[in-house]
Amino acid sequence: MPPEFVISVKSDDGEYMVGVTCDGHKRMFGEKLGSLQKEGKVPQGAIHFEGLKPVGTACIKADPDDLIQL
Numbered sequence: 001m002p003p004e005f006v007i008s009v010k011s012d013d014g015e016y017m018v019g020v021t022c023d024g025h026k027r028m029f030g031e032k033l034g035s036l037q038k039e040g041k042v043p044q045g046a047i048h049f050e051g052l053k054p055v056g057t058a059c060i061k062a063d064p065d066d067l068i069q070l
Contacts, residue, residue, distance in 0.1 A: 011045030
């Protein structure tokens, strides 16, 4: 499963990127981060999922068939 979301925690002093996940594991990661926040292992704040978009440039080639699969 390709990554579809960047996971971050937005707190009063900034935003911290935690990782990436696919749609199939999004809920599980949200629950785990909430648990880690309660334990004080992850900063308190809103858990945010930002959708990833495929990019192609002159040095990063993107095959049109790959974009359809994403």
